[in-house]
Every structure is written in structure tokens, then in C-alpha cells.
Amino acid sequence: MSTTQRWTSADLDKLPDDGTRYEIIDGELFMSPPPHFYHQGVVMDLGAMLWNWNESLRLGRVVDGTGVTFDLDEVVIPDIMWISNERVATALRPNGQIDDAPELVIEVLSPGKTNERRDRVAKLALYSRRGVDEYWIVNWQARNIEIYRRSGADLQLARTMLENEVLESSLLPGFTCPVSKIFFNIPIE
Numbered sequence: 001m002s003t004t005q006r007w008t009s010a011d012l013d014k015l016p017d018d019g020t021r022y023e024i025i026d027g028e029l030f031m032s033p034p035p036h037f038y039h040q041g042v043v044m045d046l047g048a049m050l051w052n053w054n055e056s057l058r059l060g061r062v063v064d065g066t067g068v069t070f071d072l073d074e075v076v077i078p079d080i081m082w083i084s085n086e087r088v089a090t091a092l093r094p095n096g097q098i099d100d101a102p103e104l105v106i107e108v109l110s111p112g113k114t115n116e117r118r119d120r121v122a123k124l125a126l127y128s129r130r131g132v133d134e135y136w137i138v139n140w141q142a143r144n145i146e147i148y149r150r151s152g153a154d155l156q157l158a159r160t161m162l163e164n165e166v167l168e169s170s171l172l173p174g175f176t177c178p179v180s181k182i183f184f185n186i187p188i189e
Contacts, residue, residue, distance in 0.1 A: 005029075006027035006073060007024045007027055007028065007029040007073060008024070008027070008072040008073050009024065009069060009072050009073075009075050010072070011024075011029075012024065012075060019033070019034050020032065020033060020034075021033075021034075021035075021077055023075060023076045023077055023118075024073055024074060024075045024076075025074060025076065025118070025122040025123065025126050026073060026074065026122070026125075026126070027073040028122070030114075030118050030122070032110060032115060032118075035108075035110055036110060036111060038140050038185075038186050039108050039109075039110055039140060041140075041185050041186065042108045042138055042140045042182060042183070042186070043064055043079045043080060043108050044064075045181075045182060045184070045185065046080060046106065046108075046138065046177075046182050047062060047064050047080045049177050049181070049182075050062045050080065050082060050172070050175070053172060053174065053175040054082070054172075057173070057174065058085075059084060059085060059172075059173075060082055060083050060084040060085050060087070060088065060103070061082070061083055061085075061088055062080065062081075062082050063080070063081055063083075064078075064079060064080045064081075065077055065079070066078075066081065066096070066097070066098060067096075067097045067098070068081070068097065068098045068099070068101075068102065069093075069097045069098070069099050070099065070101075070126070070130050074126060074130070076123065076126065078102070078105045078106065078107060079106055079107050079108045079138075080105075080106040080108075081098075081102035081104060081105050081106065082102060082103060082104040082171070082172065083098065083102035083103060083104075084103055087100060087101075087102070087103065100131075101127070101130045101131040101132045101133075102132060103132070103133045103134065103171050104132070104133065104134045104135075104136070104169070104171055104172070105123075105127055105132050105134075105135050105136075106135075106136040106137075106138060107119045107123060107135075107136070107137055107138070108138045108140060109137060109138065109139045109140070109141070111141070119137055120137065123135075124137075124148065124155060127148075127155060128148075128150075128153075128154045128155040131150075132150070132155065133149070133150045133171055134147065134148065134149050134150070134155075134169060134171055135147075135148040135155050136148070138182065140183060140186055143162075143163050143179075143183045143186070143188075144160050144161060144162050144163070144179070145160070145161045145167060145179060145182070146159075146160050146161075147159050147160070147161060147169075161179050162179060163179050163180040163183060164179070164180070165178075165179050166178050166179070167179055167182075
């Protein structure tokens, strides 16, 4: 008999508001300390690039740090997401949470094996089964972006983009961004 606690959204309300990011994936609690300075820089820079693109077309919303509640035991906070106007109209709840898959989810990797496992394994599986169309894993330390795209029922790695390439997506008509621009403010070690 397993004695492992299966966490739910109700349990999140009981946790302290101490700057720790709490997420639940398939009933497992993930905790992250406040992110690294460069992590947040990438979130802000990439979010601004997407926001600027979206501002001209107004096809949806670009948001960061907003909760997505897929189910009682699946509550996550993507670093950045883009959700179309059509989907936000049905997915936004009065509590400010989204309860349906955004079309695009972006996670910026935080240092550490636990953080990497959460983003590369647990969140990839969650976003895949919940209908996210595209998932980007941005690795500011390695200076690359893994692009996962929906192929049938699953998200599959479509490509890993390097600094000398230009980021584009069929989800975001007209959006282009040199990958190097995303990592411009991060020193090369």
C-alpha cells in the first residue's frame, strides 16, 4: 500500500506564501525557489518579443506566471504562454486561472536536476496529454531552444534551435526572432 500523498489544488491553498513556486503534476508536488536572475531575464525578453508581435495582430494573449488548472491534481504555472482569443474566451475562469490548454507554452529551464526533470519529463507529458500544440523549452545555460510540436496525440521534438537560427512558429503568423536575441543579455561563460 502506497502512503505517498496525492496533492490537489485544495492543498495549494494551505501552503505558505513564501516566494516558492508550487505546482502539481499528476498529483506530485513540485517546489521551486525564486528563479535565477538570467532565467527571469529570458522570460521578460522573450515575453516582450511575443507581446510586441501579438500587439499588432491581437490574435490572443501573451502572459507569464499565470496558473493553468487542468484538473484538481494538475496545476502548473508556465513561464510564458500564448493562448488564442477563441480559447481564452472559454478557458478563463472567474478566479483568473486558465482551465484549458494554451496553444503555446514556454518553460525556461532552471538549474538543477529536479527542475530539469519537471520541465523535460513531467511537464512535457502533461502538456502533451492535455492538448498544448507547441511547447518550447528554453535553455539559457546551453543557449538553445527545444521546440516540441503536436504530432497526432503527442508533442514530439521537432528541432533544437541554436543561436545562429531564427525562431518561427506556424501558430504565430509573422513572428520571427533571432535565437541569439533571446540570450543577448546573458554572458557567455
